[in-house]
Amino acid sequence: MTMKRLSLQRLVQQEDLNFLLTNRVPRIALTRFMGWFSQIRHPWLCRLSIAVWRQFTDLDLSEAREQRFESLHDCFTRQLKEGARPVDGDPAVLASPCDAIVGACGPVAGTTVFQAKGYPYELRELFGPSQDTRTFENGQYVTLRLTSAMYHRFHAPADGEVQHVTYLSGDTWNVNPIALKRVEKLFCRNERAVLRLRLDSGQPIALVPVAAILVASLRLHFVNLLLHLRYRGPNEIACRARCLKGDELGWFQHGSTIIVFTPPGFSLAEGIQTGARIRMGQALMRLPQVPSPSTS
Structure with missing residues (x-):
């Protein structure tokens, strides 16, 4: 350098x-x-x-x-060479949907989430008034920040189905740590989408891509729309899109943030903490352990 x-x-x-x-x-x-x-x-x-x-x-x-x-x-929006991002094949693992630096993460305190120390927001403020967020109360979340230089495509964290997309127009504040410490409820102010998925294991999860300055366009493979600041279509987009772990779901036009939400019972994977760097496909969370059937 x-x-x-x-x-x-x-x-x-x-x-x-x-x-x-x-x-x-x-x-x-x-x-x-x-x-x-x-x-x-x-x-x-x-x-x-x-x-x-x-x-x-x-x-x-x-x-x-x-x-x-x-x-x-x-x-x-470049694609990567084949095999550049191996995906953790353990069915008990929720894989990271993208390359990222881990931001705030951990338990959701009832309905309260933190974007940075001392800067809380409510689930309903992020998801929008149309969405029922009770599933994710007291659950887990991980904030994944994509820098401008990173690979910008994001992928399915597990086998399942994308069932609904909510688009919420908004601002384009920077989403770097400096802004997160200064702008109250920043993620709830920016343009974003809420992707609701149901895993094959039965649990619902949500991915919330959040736009930022210089990036306010989101392309999803399973809906024939480009979601951006001039989008005037329906905010609620029903869909039924089957996805396998590691399948590409879409991409940002530049770099931004994806917040992953799960219900109670999930736990952060080893090494997932604020400031850690992670690549798409690496272990992000572990699914709830299912008790083995008792034998007589």
Whole structure:
């Protein structure tokens, strides 16, 4: 890493400056501009943009299936080489749906969840008024933050069925730790979707992808819609989409956050704690243990 690049990264990591540059700006306008700019198909412009991007992040494209991109969008939503993300095959394990840095995680305190120390929010505020959240009261949750340089596609954490999607429009605050310590109920303010799944083992889980500045578009394979800031379709989207563990469910246009919710009985997998780095397919939680049938 060059001294110039290191100096740039240290500069943007200063809390006050980072918060100013990524939040005290016209967030939605910049996000819409980025959506337009990233779709420009021009190899020279794409290479230049990636070179600038690398000055601020540890972007690693060595695992990408393709090494040449026509647009920034193609780079953001890149697929990986076959076998780059082995998926934990243990049926008692809920696999991570994405590459991420683990944020706040642990038990849901009744109906209260924490985005950061001292910053609680309620399940119903995140899921929206139409959703029954009682299933996840006193359950477990894990916040998974995708940085801009990470692989941006997300996958099924277990065998099951996607049964419903709720889309909630909102803002595009940055979702990095600096903003999470300053903006109350940030996840409940940002654009997001709630994906309700039922596992083959019978338990319901929820994945909540949350948008952020420069990223407010979500593509899901099982509904023929692009969910974004200009979306004006129905907020409640019923579906019945069969998925196997590790199947790709969709992708973000840039980087953001996915919050995973489970009912009581699940437990965090070994090593899952705030600040840990995890890859898609690694163990995230363990399913409740089913008592063995008694023998007479």
